[in-house]
Amino acid sequence: MKRRTFVKSSILTGVAASILPAMSNATEAPAPTAEYYELRIYSFKNEIQQKLTEDYWKDAAIPAMNRLGVKHIGVFTEMNPAGPTKLYVLVQYNGIAHLATIADALEKDQAYQNxxxxxxxxxxxxxxxERIESSLMKAFTHMPHLEALEKRNRIFELRQYQSASEAAGKKKIEMFNDEGEIDIFKRLGFAPVFWGETVIGTLRPNLTYMITFDDMEAKAAHWKAFGSDPQWKKISSVPEYADALLVSKITSTMLVPTAYSQI
Structure with missing residues (x-):
């Protein structure tokens, strides 16, 4: 086996071993498989690099990964870029075991290689x-599957909530999963794409999610409605859920999908 292939397989096998829950009894029914999401952020210094990377995803990576069971891959550019151009790629995996098979399979896919x-x-x-910044996220239990919306003109907001400690990060996730915060987003028409806890990546602990709007005016209206929603006020008024305790930084990035994006 080639060293490069061995190293890739070893890394992915280690990731799978550290994340997959142990089965205490072989006869027990397996737990539901959680989806995992990979977020890659490419930075470029010129349009030549961006075109080369976009052509790779459009013509090689997306078709090959779709053949391997990856249902949806989103490719986005920044709505109002500040500084070097970036490309955001979101890949949906059926589970951690699915992710572990992809690299080796692509090595053997001659059409993809060509x-x-x-x-x-x-x-x-x-x-x-120039560089790739990559993170791996596990889907929230209250939204275990990515929602790939119908294709039409819309904008996407990618939000990340950083926490000062693992305990604070888990508490914030609890608000979404157990206290109904995700349901508020759905009820108010935010059309969420995914919620994920970052298990590998930079700026941990953090959670990341993606929501959508028709335009910037709709974005402002939706967030105004969220802030005044009675259920949200009830949840956020609980002392243990105060943002000052659970969230140390919020990052919002507005994105637009490429023509070939599957999200």
Whole structure:
């Protein structure tokens, strides 16, 4: 086995072993499989790099990963970029075991290797990107499956809530899962795409989610309705759920999907 393939397999196997719950009895019914989401953020220094990476996802990666059972891959650009251009890629996996099979399968997929060759084999003198920032998220129990919305003109908001401690992060997740915060978003028409707890990545502990709007005016109206919602006021008034205790930083990024995005 080639060293590169062995290293990739070893890393993914280690990730799976650290996240998959142990089965105490082989005869017990398996627990429901949670979806996992990979978020990649590419940074570029010029349009040539961006086109090379976009062509890779459009022509090679998305078709190949779809063949391997990845249902939806979202590819987005920033609505109002500040600084170097970035590309956001969101990949939906059926579970951690599914994720662990992808890298080896792509190594053996000749059609993928051929169509993605310019990106995969870009020389050091002309790289396909500057850097990739990547994180792995586990779906929330109260929204265990990604919702790929019908394709039409809309904007996406990617929000990340950082917490000062693991305990605070778990408490914030509890608000979404157990206290009905996700239900408020759905009832008010935010059309959420996913909620995920970051298990591997930067700026942990954090949770990340994606919601959608028709335009910026609709965004403002929805958040105004959320802030004045009676159920939200009831939840947020509980002392143990105060944002000052649970959230140390909120980041919001407005995104627009590419023409070939599956989300």
């Amino acid at each position: 169509k993605g060759s310019l990106y995969l084999n870009a020389p050091a003198t002309a790289p396909a990107y």
